[in-house]
Amino acid sequence: TAGVRCQTQAGDMDKHYMRRCVELARKATGHTSPNPMVGCVIVRDGRVVGEGFHPKAGQPHAEVFALRDAGDLAQNSTAYVSLEPCNHYGRTPPCTEALINAKVKEVVVGMTDPNPIVASKGIEKLRGAGIDVRVGVEEALCRELNEAYIHRMHTGKAFATLRATLSMNGIVTNQLGKGAEESGEYYSQLIKEYDGVIISSNLARMSTLPLSHEIDANQPLYIIIAHGEGPVLHIPFLRAENAHKAIVFADSPVTVEPAGVEVAVPREMELGSILHLLAQRGLCSVLVDFREAGEGFISFLSDFQEKKLVQKVVVEMMPVWLASEGFTNLGFGGQSFPLKNVERREVNGCLLLEGYV
Ligand code: AOF
Ligand code: ZN
Numbered sequence: 001t002a003g004v005r006c007q008t009q010a011g012d013m014d015k016h017y018m019r020r021c022v023e024l025a026r027k028a029t030g031h032t033s034p035n036p037m038v039g040c041v042i043v044r045d046g047r048v049v050g051e052g053f054h055p056k057a058g059q060p061h062a063e064v065f066a067l068r069d070a071g072d073l074a075q076n077s078t079a080y081v082s083l084e085p086c087n088h089y090g091r092t093p094p095c096t097e098a099l100i101n102a103k104v105k106e107v108v109v110g111m112t113d114p115n116p117i118v119a120s121k122g123i124e125k126l127r128g129a130g131i132d133v134r135v136g137v138e139e140a141l142c143r144e145l146n147e148a149y150i151h152r153m154h155t156g157k158a159f160a161t162l163r164a165t166l167s168m169n170g171i172v173t174n175q176l177g178k179g180a181e182e183s184g185e186y187y188s189q190l191i192k193e194y195d196g197v198i199i200s201s202n203l204a205r206m207s208t209l210p211l212s213h214e215i216d217a218n219q220p221l222y223i224i225i226a227h228g229e230g231p232v233l234h235i236p237f238l239r240a241e242n243a244h245k246a247i248v249f250a251d252s253p254v255t256v257e258p259a260g261v262e263v264a265v266p267r268e269m270e271l272g273s274i275l276h277l278l279a280q281r282g283l284c285s286v287l288v289d290f291r292e293a294g295e296g297f298i299s300f301l302s303d304f305q306e307k308k309l310v311q312k313v314v315v316e317m318m319p320v321w322l323a324s325e326g327f328t329n330l331g332f333g334g335q336s337f338p339l340k341n342v343e344r345r346e347v348n349g350c351l352l353l354e355g356y357v
């Protein structure tokens with residue numbers, strides 16, 4: 001895309017407005033898939049005259065909300081958008097037309113859209129209409145915002161984050177409990193950022209699971225991996241009304257209670273093909289919850305690094321000391337590798353480490 005990139009240096013104000021776009025876009029975290037999160041700010045004479053973000057797939061794009069907000073003041077303005085404006089008729093009409101019709105003078109774009117039906121055509125269209133376009137302001141931040149969307153576009157698979165909690169003596173904890181109620185709160189927050197959560201059938205079967213909070217439309221899809229279950233898998237945290245918030249992938253036919261939960265017996269119980277199926281259903285991101293992992297779940301995950309199936313790892317270390325039983329560590333698959341771009345934080349008395357595979 002060398003042709004669309006322009007060498008102009010981004011000024012501090014450009015970066016400032018682009019960061020605001022990203023902040024606006026994040027308001028829809030967990031709600032936009034299969035679409036990306038996008039924010040837009042309209043600036044005229046050094047003043048913000050309109051703001052918008054894409055709230056949900058099927059609804060108007062960020063630019064449309066921001067242009068509506070700006071009204072006539074959009075004329076001769078600069079529009080900042082965290083993602084290249086689209087130039088196609090999808091569920092909604094092209095944003096390039098909306099920007100052209102509003103007589104915007106300049107468009108500043110965070111990153112080009114990896115969607116092959118957009119891929120720089122939006123930028124070309126705007127330039128063709130005489131609008132100045134600059135690309136690549138706060139690009140790293142914009143890419144991070146939509147890392148899952150970008151990953152899905154490039155690989156056809158959902159972006160996966162492996163998550164586990166460890167005790168201070170390095171043992172995988174199976175419960176959120178044991179002095180970690182706060183971590184449970186953090187967990188409910190965390191899963192809202194994902195389109196799906198992959199859990200083992202062992203975990204799904206536990207009635208004590210602190211997952212039984214209201215499962216509403218804003219909750220992710222629960223993807224339950226069942227090895228050697230049967231003939232009946234009872235999932236106490238689901239009710240008939242929210243049976244559609246879960247899908248079971250099983251290695252052999254199984255009846256799931258409550259009725260209404262979709263059951264699939266894929267040809268291969270393999271993480272890669274399941275991430276592919278989930279992407280086809282429109283999921284961009286999934287959290288893989290390691291609690292109550294048994295042999296089946298561990299073999300399901302074992303070649304995640306070699307096959308590049310997990311992109312990120314999140315581990316919380318809790319201030320507890322645990323006796324060891326069952327699978328006690330994350331050392332599966334015989335893989336050793338350093339994580340990249342590691343971040344450390346403290347969350348409610350737990351040490352949180354996040355890194356990229
Ligand atoms: C934008 N601004 O806010 C978003 C964009 O089905 P549609 O009409 O919603 O189109 C979805 C595609 O449009 C999506 O895959 C991505 O390429 C782009 N999303 N584009 O200019 C936005 N959400
Ligand atoms: Zn659009």
